[in-house]
Amino acid sequence: xxxxxxxxxxxxxxxxxxxxxxxxxxxxxxxxxxxxxxxxxxxxxxxxxxxxxxxxxxxxxxxxxxxxxxxxxxxxxxxxxxxxxxxxxxxxxxxxxxxxxxxxxxxxxxxxxxxxxxxxxxxxxxxxxxxxxxxxxxxxxxxxxxxxxxxxxxxxxxxxxxxxxxxxx
Amino acid sequence: xxxxxxxxxxxxxxxxxxxxxxxxxxxxxxxxxxxxxxxxxxxxxxxxxxxxxxxxxxxxxxxxxxxxxxxxxxxxxxxxxxxxxxxxxxxxxxxxxxxxxxx
Amino acid sequence: xxxxxxxxxxxxxxxxxxxxxxxxxxxxxxxxxxxxxxxxxxxxxxxxxxxxxxxxxxxxxxxxxxxxxxxxxxxxxxxxxxxxxxxxxxxxxxxxxxxxxxxxxxxxxxxxxxxxxxxxxxxxxxxxxxxxxxxxxxxxxxxxxxxxxxxxxxxxxxxxxxxxxxxxxxxxxxxxxxxxxxxxxxxxxxxxxxxxxxxxxxxxxxxxxxxxxxxxxxxxxxxxxxxxxxxxxxxxxxxxxxxxxxxxxxxxxxxxxxxxxxxxxxxxxxxxxxxxxxxxxxxxxxxxxxxxxxxxxxxxxxxxxxxxxxxxxxxxxxxxxxxxxxxxxxxxxxxxxxxxxxxxxxxxxxxxxxxxxxxxxxxxxxxxxxxxxxxxxxxxxxxxxxxxxxxxxxxxxxxxxxxxxxxxxxxxxxxxxxxxxxxxxxxxxxxxxxxxxxxxxxxxxxxxxxxxxxxxxxxxxxxxxxxxxxxxxxxxxxxxxxxxxxxxxxxxxxxxxxxxxxxxxxxxxxxxxxxxxxxxxxxxxxxxxxxxxxxxxxxxxxxxxxxxxxxxxxxxxxxxxxxxxxxxxxxxxxxxxxxxxxxxxxxxxxxxxxxxxxxxxxxxxxxxxxxxxxxxxxxxxxxxxxxxxxxxxxxxxxxxxxxxxxx
Numbered sequence: 001x002x003x004x005x006x007x008x009x010x011x012x013x014x015x016x017x018x019x020x021x022x023x024x025x026x027x028x029x030x031x032x033x034x035x036x037x038x039x040x041x042x043x044x045x046x047x048x049x050x051x052x053x054x055x056x057x058x059x060x061x062x063x064x065x066x067x068x069x070x071x072x073x074x075x076x077x078x079x080x081x082x083x084x085x086x087x088x089x090x091x092x093x094x095x096x097x098x099x100x101x102x103x104x105x106x107x108x109x110x111x112x113x114x115x116x117x118x119x120x121x122x123x124x125x126x127x128x129x130x131x132x133x134x135x136x137x138x139x140x141x142x143x144x145x146x147x148x149x150x151x152x153x154x155x156x157x158x159x160x161x162x163x164x165x166x167x168x169x
Numbered sequence: 170x171x172x173x174x175x176x177x178x179x180x181x182x183x184x185x186x187x188x189x190x191x192x193x194x195x196x197x198x199x200x201x202x203x204x205x206x207x208x209x210x211x212x213x214x215x216x217x218x219x220x221x222x223x224x225x226x227x228x229x230x231x232x233x234x235x236x237x238x239x240x241x242x243x244x245x246x247x248x249x250x251x252x253x254x255x256x257x258x259x260x261x262x263x264x265x266x267x268x269x270x271x272x
Numbered sequence: 273x274x275x276x277x278x279x280x281x282x283x284x285x286x287x288x289x290x291x292x293x294x295x296x297x298x299x300x301x302x303x304x305x306x307x308x309x310x311x312x313x314x315x316x317x318x319x320x321x322x323x324x325x326x327x328x329x330x331x332x333x334x335x336x337x338x339x340x341x342x343x344x345x346x347x348x349x350x351x352x353x354x355x356x357x358x359x360x361x362x363x364x365x366x367x368x369x370x371x372x373x374x375x376x377x378x379x380x381x382x383x384x385x386x387x388x389x390x391x392x393x394x395x396x397x398x399x400x401x402x403x404x405x406x407x408x409x410x411x412x413x414x415x416x417x418x419x420x421x422x423x424x425x426x427x428x429x430x431x432x433x434x435x436x437x438x439x440x441x442x443x444x445x446x447x448x449x450x451x452x453x454x455x456x457x458x459x460x461x462x463x464x465x466x467x468x469x470x471x472x473x474x475x476x477x478x479x480x481x482x483x484x485x486x487x488x489x490x491x492x493x494x495x496x497x498x499x500x501x502x503x504x505x506x507x508x509x510x511x512x513x514x515x516x517x518x519x520x521x522x523x524x525x526x527x528x529x530x531x532x533x534x535x536x537x538x539x540x541x542x543x544x545x546x547x548x549x550x551x552x553x554x555x556x557x558x559x560x561x562x563x564x565x566x567x568x569x570x571x572x573x574x575x576x577x578x579x580x581x582x583x584x585x586x587x588x589x590x591x592x593x594x595x596x597x598x599x600x601x602x603x604x605x606x607x608x609x610x611x612x613x614x615x616x617x618x619x620x621x622x623x624x625x626x627x628x629x630x631x632x633x634x635x636x637x638x639x640x641x642x643x644x645x646x647x648x649x650x651x652x653x654x655x656x657x658x659x660x661x662x663x664x665x666x667x668x669x670x671x672x673x674x675x676x677x678x679x680x681x682x683x684x685x686x687x688x689x690x691x692x693x694x695x696x697x698x699x700x701x702x703x704x705x706x707x708x709x710x711x712x713x714x715x716x717x718x719x720x721x722x723x724x725x726x727x728x729x730x731x732x733x734x735x736x737x738x739x740x741x742x743x744x745x746x747x748x749x750x751x752x753x754x755x756x757x758x759x760x761x762x763x764x765x766x767x768x769x770x771x772x773x774x775x776x777x778x779x780x781x782x783x784x785x786x787x788x789x790x791x792x793x794x795x796x797x798x799x800x801x802x803x804x805x806x807x808x809x810x811x812x813x814x815x816x817x818x819x820x821x822x823x824x825x826x827x828x829x830x831x832x833x834x835x836x837x838x839x840x841x842x843x844x845x846x847x848x849x850x851x852x853x854x855x856x857x858x859x860x861x862x863x864x865x866x867x868x869x870x871x872x873x874x875x876x877x878x879x880x881x882x883x884x885x886x887x888x889x890x891x892x893x894x895x896x897x898x899x900x901x902x903x904x905x906x907x908x909x910x911x912x913x914x915x916x917x918x919x
Contacts, residue, residue: 006174010182017186017209021193026201033205040212043182046174047223049231052215052238059238060212064245068205071249075256077201094195094901097908098188104911105184109177130228138232145239152243156250162257195901203896264896271894 006046013039025079026072030065037061048124179220186213198263200255204248211241277319279337279354279410282364285316286402293399297392302383309395310375313402317368324361332358332768336412336476343415350473353412358769362610363409363542366617370534371402373738377625378526380734381632394434394524401427405535409542414463414473417543421459421507424536425452431531432523444519451516455506459543462500465492479549490553497550497557500543501564508540510598511568514591515843521583525628528583533590533620538613541597545606552604562602562683566691569595571840573701577708578826578837581638582627585709588839589664590620592698596679599695605682607766611750612679615663615671618749622660622742629653629731629739630713634724640712642720649728652736654714656743661710663746665703666803673800674750680799681792696802703806708822711814 016036023029037060044053071077134142190213193206215234222230259267289312297305327335334357343350356364375398382394404423411417426449433445463473469492470478482489504510509517509532520532531537544551544561551558569592576588593616600609631638633650647654663672676699683692718725730736752765813821826833835841893899 003174003178006178010178010185014182014185014189017189020205020209021189021197021202026199029202029205033209036209037212040216043179043216044219047179047219049219049223049234052219052231052234055235055238059242060208064208064242067245067249068201071253072201075253077199077256090897090901091196093905094192097901097905098192098195100908100912101191101904102188104908104915105188107915109180109184130231133228133232134235141236145236148240149243152247156246159247159250160253191904195897195904198897203900267896268894270892 002046006043009039009042009046012036013043026077027069030068030072034061034065037065050125051127051130174220174223176220176224179223180217183213183217183220186210186216198265200252200264200267203264204245204252208241208245211237277322278339279323279335279356280339280352282316282320282323282368283403283406283410285312285319286399286406288312289399290396290403293392294396297396298389301388302391305392305395306379309399310372310379312399313368313372313375316402316406317372320364320368323356324365327356327361328768332361334358338412347471348467348473350413350415352416353474354410354416355412355475356410359542359546359610360409362614362769363538364406366614367402367405367409367535370617370621370742371405371530373741374526374530374534374621374625377529377628377735377738378524380732381526381628382524390434394431397427397430397434398527398530401431401531401536405539408539412475414466414475414478418459418463421503421539421543422456424531424539425449425456425507428452428520428531428536431527432520434523434527438522441522444516444522448516448520451513452506455503455513458499458502458506460503462496462503465496465499469493469496475546479547482549482553486553493550494554494556497547497554498560500547500550501557501561504540504544504598505564506540507543508537508594508598509591510540510564510595511571512842514568514572515846517591518584518587518839521581521587525583525624525631528587529621529624529628532587533624534617537590537594538597538617541594541601541609541613544598544601545610548601548606551601558602558604560602562599562688562691565595565598565600565602566694567595568592569599569698570694570701571595573698573705574836575839576705577701578833579839580641580837582630582640582643582709582713583624583638585640585705586620586623586627589623589702589706592702593620593664596676596695596698599691600679600682603683603686603688603691605679605686607769608675608678608682610769611765612675615675615746615749618742619660619663619670619672619746622656622739622746623664625735625739625742626653626657626660629735630657632731632735633728634720635727637720637724640709642724643713643718644716644720645714645718646728647714650714650730652730652739656736656739657714658710659743660746661706665706665807666699666799667703667807668796668800669747669750671746671748671750673803677796677799681795684791684795696799699799700802700806703803704810707807707810708814711810712819715815716818 013036016032016039019032020029020036023032037056041053041056041061044050044056187210190206190209193209194203197203197206215237218230218234218237220230222228222234255267261267289308292308292312293305297308334355337354337356339352339354341349342352375395378394378398382391386394401424404420404427406420408417408420408424411420429445429449432448433442435441436445466478467473469489470481472478472481482493506513517532517537521528551561572588572592572595576585576592579585579588593612597609597612597616600606600612629650630643630646630653633646633653634643637643659670663670666673666676668674680692680695680699683695813819
């Protein structure tokens, strides 16, 4: 049963990711991705990572993609034009490489297909062990992360600044 | 709910998702689309990590994903700032046309 | 033997003189240089004689004084060691004494024309030369001898080029050095051969091993001896490496006297005499030595006849006399050869210094055609010069007669009649051209300019005193080696040198080869006759008939005369055969190999790098998608490789 739910959610995720890739309108792309991430969150839950699922929804879907939307709307980014790609070689090579890679990946996965994984039968919703790990062994990376976020904040601010004399866009 | 998820399923999903993201990164011309595809690829990796974590019965996988998501947030903000600055100057998001580093 | 005075002091004193004059001379002035430069040699002479006199009168056992270890490398070792034996004692005796006389002479000769720096430089190098020469003759092994050998060559170059602002002098110095080097190459090869044969370069070890086991070494010694002889050919100006000596006359005249007459050029003879043990085991080599000596003697003598520069005549005369010495050694008459070395040092030095006196009086003129009648103006010079000329011509009872006669007798004794004939003819030739020189210079009437005539004066005592001393020695010096016909034991010279120079000859051999008394007297008479004939012919042509017969001959055979006057154009021959090809080769190596090929390769390398860069920049498309694709393709490639190896 859990497996079924997982598979469904997974297919859902991949499907909407594909939609995102295909769509020309940027806003529609982002929204498709939001939906896809919801599906991904369900997958996480099925894999006994409820906290991560929550984070995924709150941070990824809810903050990052929203940021994307903000930028798109702010700058009024146009639809991607249909047009002949002036460099078809790029597409050909990409396609070929992707095919090879796909084959490789599938071959790789075949080795791991056996259900040797999965320790227990139940899906666990326990968050406490995660918290314990995070605040003991991984405390330093955790704190460093906040510094990183600060740096990113400053960097983004500086990069996106308008130069003197430029009119507000 | 009964039954854990076999690792193979999770990995297959992760692989498929990765391929989708990769295709988008290579084949799209819009800068935003490429960026989004990269995010997809990162999530595929996250999925694989969680899958392994669950299969091995440890919480380490989730810890890593936690950090990955946080860093993805930072990276996205900076990347979008770059995108904003770029768009202001060039007025286009077609990466084919952004080639100042050309020989 | 005076234990208080070590042998090494003898060369060390001039070395100190070199340092003093060289470092301090310019600052402290000419008087200091005179004191230091001449004083050091004087002291060295005194020290040498303090050791030599007891040696001469006591037993003549060789003395080896070891100063200390010098080179030890693997199987090879050479010590700093000096040797006093009859041969080295002989050499030291006249090198120091004649050297001292010439230093005294130089004071008068060089004092007025030179700057402080030039004067100091001259004496410094002259002292350095004395150091090198004394090291050469006192060395106990070939390596130390070679140090002295090279040192005298260096000093020769430095002193020939003393007037270095004159292009001719600088070129002459270089020529001397380069030609010498060719000889030195032979010497080195010989040393290598000796080491490989005997595992040592010490005289006692080498000669002792060779003497002890002749059959083992003899086959190889021919080559080794010829190589060593090549060194002597260079240093002692034999055919074909004599060309530097006439040009060396560009140096100051005392230098010519010391280096190119009395001492340095005799180093080759000394070396051959020292190695007589080896040469005796290589008869073919000895034959070569004799033949080259004879050829050189007559060849140089012929050239001397037609020279007009007073110093050039003396230079070719030196070459010719050196040929005599080698001829003697080559037939086995080593004692006679060394005898001639000694007497030649006396009279040739006297002749050169006398010519220096003449040139000094003539205000620098060296062409004999512009001289004449100097007899009355320069009496001391004239008389000493005349005595020395009689000596070199071989007129008894002067020194040259005894030594030259000894050589001729030796050659005849060893039944080399052709060489004897050549030597005899050359003796007559020597007398002729020397008396030609005397006649043109001192006899007759003055042919120079009025201004020169006004300037004529006898030289100061510092110059004439050495002349007198040398003249006396030229007169009496031969009396230590009277021929056997005057009685057994008259030949003290031979008795003195025999242990060193005649070790292998047994008494029977000596008796076998010995000439009868009658033959000896006859030979003596013949050689005197040849000398007198040359003398009379010269006087007849140049004094009584003012050179007209000679001019007539020259006019009748203009081509032949030109050839001889131009020294058979040997220098031009060498230029065409050797110098120009080398020049061409050097130019080739420069323009083609160095510039074109080597630089070309380097430049091509740089060019290729640039080209690669030019091409590679096309990878920078500036297109992000391209970069992403490239990354991905690389990844796929790597994965394929992993699949290939992993599965």
